[in-house]
Amino acid sequence: MAVTISDVAQAAGVSKGSVSYALNGQPGVSDATRERILQVAKELGWKPSLRAKGLSSAKAYALGLVMARDPRLLGTDPFFPAFIAGIETTLAEHDYTLVLSVATAPEAEERAYRKLADGGRVDGVILVDVRHNDSRIGLLRELNLPAVTLNRPDADSPFPAVSMDDTDGISAAVEHLVALGHIRIGHVGGSQEYIHGRSRRLAWEAAMAKAGLSADLFAEADFTAPGGVAATAELLRRPDRPTAIVYANDLMATSGQFYAQSQGLNVPGDLSVTGYDNAEFTQYLNPPLTTIATDPLLWGRAAAQALLNQLNGTHSGEDTQLQAPVLLVRASTGPAPAQAASRSSPRPPAG
Amino acid sequence: MAVTISDVAQAAGVSKGSVSYALNGQPGVSDATRERILQVAKELGWKPSLRAKGLSSAKAYALGLVMARDPRLLGTDPFFPAFIAGIETTLAEHDYTLVLSVATAPEAEERAYRKLADGGRVDGVILVDVRHNDSRIGLLRELNLPAVTLNRPDADSPFPAVSMDDTDGISAAVEHLVALGHIRIGHVGGSQEYIHGRSRRLAWEAAMAKAGLSADLFAEADFTAPGGVAATAELLRRPDRPTAIVYANDLMATSGQFYAQSQGLNVPGDLSVTGYDNAEFTQYLNPPLTTIATDPLLWGRAAAQALLNQLNGTHSGEDTQLQAPVLLVRASTGPAPAQAASRSSPRPPAG
DNA sequence: ATAATCAACTGAACCGGTTTAGTAGTGATT
DNA sequence: AATCACTACTAAACCGGTTCAGTTGATTAT
Numbered sequence: 001m002a003v004t005i006s007d008v009a010q011a012a013g014v015s016k017g018s019v020s021y022a023l024n025g026q027p028g029v030s031d032a033t034r035e036r037i038l039q040v041a042k043e044l045g046w047k048p049s050l051r052a053k054g055l056s057s058a059k060a061y062a063l064g065l066v067m068a069r070d071p072r073l074l075g076t077d078p079f080f081p082a083f084i085a086g087i088e089t090t091l092a093e094h095d096y097t098l099v100l101s102v103a104t105a106p107e108a109e110e111r112a113y114r115k116l117a118d119g120g121r122v123d124g125v126i127l128v129d130v131r132h133n134d135s136r137i138g139l140l141r142e143l144n145l146p147a148v149t150l151n152r153p154d155a156d157s158p159f160p161a162v163s164m165d166d167t168d169g170i171s172a173a174v175e176h177l178v179a180l181g182h183i184r185i186g187h188v189g190g191s192q193e194y195i196h197g198r199s200r201r202l203a204w205e206a207a208m209a210k211a212g213l214s215a216d217l218f219a220e221a222d223f224t225a226p227g228g229v230a231a232t233a234e235l236l237r238r239p240d241r242p243t244a245i246v247y248a249n250d251l252m253a254t255s256g257q258f259y260a261q262s263q264g265l266n267v268p269g270d271l272s273v274t275g276y277d278n279a280e281f282t283q284y285l286n287p288p289l290t291t292i293a294t295d296p297l298l299w300g301r302a303a304a305q306a307l308l309n310q311l312n313g314t315h316s317g318e319d320t321q322l323q324a325p326v327l328l329v330r331a332s333t334g335p336a337p338a339q340a341a342s343r344s345s346p347r348p349p350a351g
Numbered sequence: 352m353a354v355t356i357s358d359v360a361q362a363a364g365v366s367k368g369s370v371s372y373a374l375n376g377q378p379g380v381s382d383a384t385r386e387r388i389l390q391v392a393k394e395l396g397w398k399p400s401l402r403a404k405g406l407s408s409a410k411a412y413a414l415g416l417v418m419a420r421d422p423r424l425l426g427t428d429p430f431f432p433a434f435i436a437g438i439e440t441t442l443a444e445h446d447y448t449l450v451l452s453v454a455t456a457p458e459a460e461e462r463a464y465r466k467l468a469d470g471g472r473v474d475g476v477i478l479v480d481v482r483h484n485d486s487r488i489g490l491l492r493e494l495n496l497p498a499v500t501l502n503r504p505d506a507d508s509p510f511p512a513v514s515m516d517d518t519d520g521i522s523a524a525v526e527h528l529v530a531l532g533h534i535r536i537g538h539v540g541g542s543q544e545y546i547h548g549r550s551r552r553l554a555w556e557a558a559m560a561k562a563g564l565s566a567d568l569f570a571e572a573d574f575t576a577p578g579g580v581a582a583t584a585e586l587l588r589r590p591d592r593p594t595a596i597v598y599a600n601d602l603m604a605t606s607g608q609f610y611a612q613s614q615g616l617n618v619p620g621d622l623s624v625t626g627y628d629n630a631e632f633t634q635y636l637n638p639p640l641t642t643i644a645t646d647p648l649l650w651g652r653a654a655a656q657a658l659l660n661q662l663n664g665t666h667s668g669e670d671t672q673l674q675a676p677v678l679l680v681r682a683s684t685g686p687a688p689a690q691a692a693s694r695s696s697p698r699p700p701a702g
Numbered sequence: 703a704t705a706a707t708c709a710a711c712t713g714a715a716c717c718g719g720t721t722t723a724g725t726a727g728t729g730a731t732t
Numbered sequence: 733a734a735t736c737a738c739t740a741c742t743a744a745a746c747c748g749g750t751t752c753a754g755t756t757g758a759t760t761a762t
Contacts, residue, residue, distance in 0.1 A: 050470030075429030119401030
C-alpha cells in the first residue's frame, strides 16, 4: 500500500495531527519540527490520499461539466475542446480536476447533474449552453450545487455568470457588411432556445436598426450544418433575398456557403457570408470565411476561476465580463452586388 | 447535512453494518429486513457518499483521460468529443465518471498522469495518441495505474489495447485512386512519432506495393493544417509530383486541398485528395472531401468497457479489435489527369 | 438432551486524512 | 512563588461508508 500520514508520523516521531498541521502550513508546529516532517514526508514519497482528504473535509476537489449535445454534433464544435483546455489550465494551478459528463439525450441531462451532485462527486459545475428559462438553474439550486453559468441566464439565477457579449462581434460583422454596401443582410440564427442563439439574433437586429435597415431576413436554425443549409435555402428563396448573411456559427456558415455555391451563387460576388467562432478549418474554405473570433480558452479559464472563487468564498458577487470577440475579415465577404448585377444575378434556387 | 447510513440504520432500527449489507445485496440480512431497510433508505432519500465509499473500498469510481495536445489543435479534431461521448455512454451504465485532463505542454503530460494517480483520483486511464516507444507505458506501470491503450503500442505494453486498424481504410483509399488511374499517389503523413501516424504511412506503403506502385511520394507533417500546407507544397514541388494525395487526417487534407487550389490546381482534375476521420465540415468543402470514416463513439465505448473489465478482473486478456473504417467517396477524388493534360497542367508552385 | 451448525444481526475496527480538546512545558507577569 | 498566557504537541473523535469478529437464537445432527 501507499505511504500514509501515519507512516510519516511514526517515521518523524510525531503524532498524525502534527503531520497534518505541518503539511498544510497551519500553526501548531515549530519550524524545526515542520522542516523535519516535510523532509520525512518527502523521503517516504508521501502523497495525500484525495479520498481521505475529501471525506474529512467534505470536498470532492473536482468540478463538473455536463455537455448536453447530440453526439453527432459534439465533434463539430471547436468550442468545447478549447474551453475545456482553458478550464484545465486554471484547475491545474489548484488541486482540482475536471469531471466531464456527456448527456446525449435531453432526459439524460438531469440525470447527469444528479449523478454529479448525489455522491458528492464534484464541488460545483459549470453550466454551458444556457437556455431560455433554463430548468437547470432550479435543479442546481435544489441539488444545492454551486455553479457558474456561461452568459447570464434570462431567468433569475443565483449563480455568478461569466459572459462574453455577442453584441460587439455581430455588430462588427453587420457594420462591415453595411460598409461594403449591403442593404439586405440576413441572419441565420442558432436555436432561439439557447440564450446565445437569442443574443446573437438580438445583436443582429440592433445592429441593423442602428444602420437604419430592417431586420426581417431571419431564419432560425439549430447550429447544425444541415440546419444551416435549410435556413439558407429559406432565405435565398425569398423575393427580397439577402446579399449577405450573418450566421450564428461557423458550421452553419460553412454549410450555408456551400449550399449557396451549389445553387450557382458566387461567394462573395452574389452573397457575402460571415460565421462565428473562428473554427480553424474556416481559413481553408473556398473562399475563406469571414468570422468572429472568440477565445474559448480564456472563457474556460475565467469560468473555472469564478467557480473556484465561489467555492472558497472569495467571489466578488459580480459577473465576469470577458473581452469582446473580434471580427476577422476574410474573403467570404465583399462588396454588395451592383443593382444591375443583382438583377442579372443567377436565378434564385428552386424551391 | 445529507442523510447518512447511520440515519438509515437508526430509522430502520438496525446496525450500520446491516444497512450496508442490505444496500449492497450481500448476504447477512433476511429478506424481510432487507426490504424494510431499502424502504427506509428510499424514504429518507439516502444517497451513498462517493467519498466515504471510495475511502473504505479504496476505489475512485472514476476513469481518467489525458489529452496531450496543443490547445490550438484541440478544437480542430472531431475525434475527441465523440470519443468522450462514447466513453460516457459506457460509464453511465456503471457508477463511474470520467476525469478529463488536458496537458497543453509536453512536460505537463507526465504531471497530469501523476496527478491522476497520486491522490487516487482515478482507478485507471485510457491512453490515447500512443507514440513510438511511448514513455507513458513505463510511467503507468511505475504508477501502478491500470490502463487501456488506443491501438497497440509498438513497445512492450502490459495493458490491453482497443484497436482500429488503419490499414483497411487507407488501402481502400489507395485502391480507389488506383482504380481511377492514378499512378503517382503521394501520402502526407501525420507525425511519425505517433503510431497512428506510422500505421497510416505503412498502410499506404503496403497498398502501393500491392498495386505495384512505388511509395516514394511521402511527406511527413504533424496533423495540423499549416503542416498539411507545407507537406503538400513539398510534394507538389517535386518533378514527379503526385496526381493524388492520401492525407493522414481531414485537417491536413483540407488545408492541402486549399493550398493546391490556391496554386491554380483543380481538385480533383489535377489533384485528387483523400482525408481521414470524416469530420463533418468535410462534406461542405469545395469539392467535398473523399475521406475515411471511423467511429470514435464506438471506440470510446469499447475503450471504457475494456478498462472497466480490467478493473473488475473480467478482462479476457485479448485486445479488442474494432470494425475497420470505411472509405467515403466524395468529389475530391476523380480520374487521373490524362498524360497530355498532365504535361500541360499548371506549373508547379514556386519554391 | 446436547453439541454442532447456521442464518441473522451487532459492535467495533478500519480506510487516511482533519480537527478539536486537552496536556506539558516555557517564559513573562505580579 | 503562583498565576497566566502562550507555544508545541498528542490523543482521540470524526467524516460515512465497508468488513471482520463475535453474539444470539433457532435448526439440525447425534
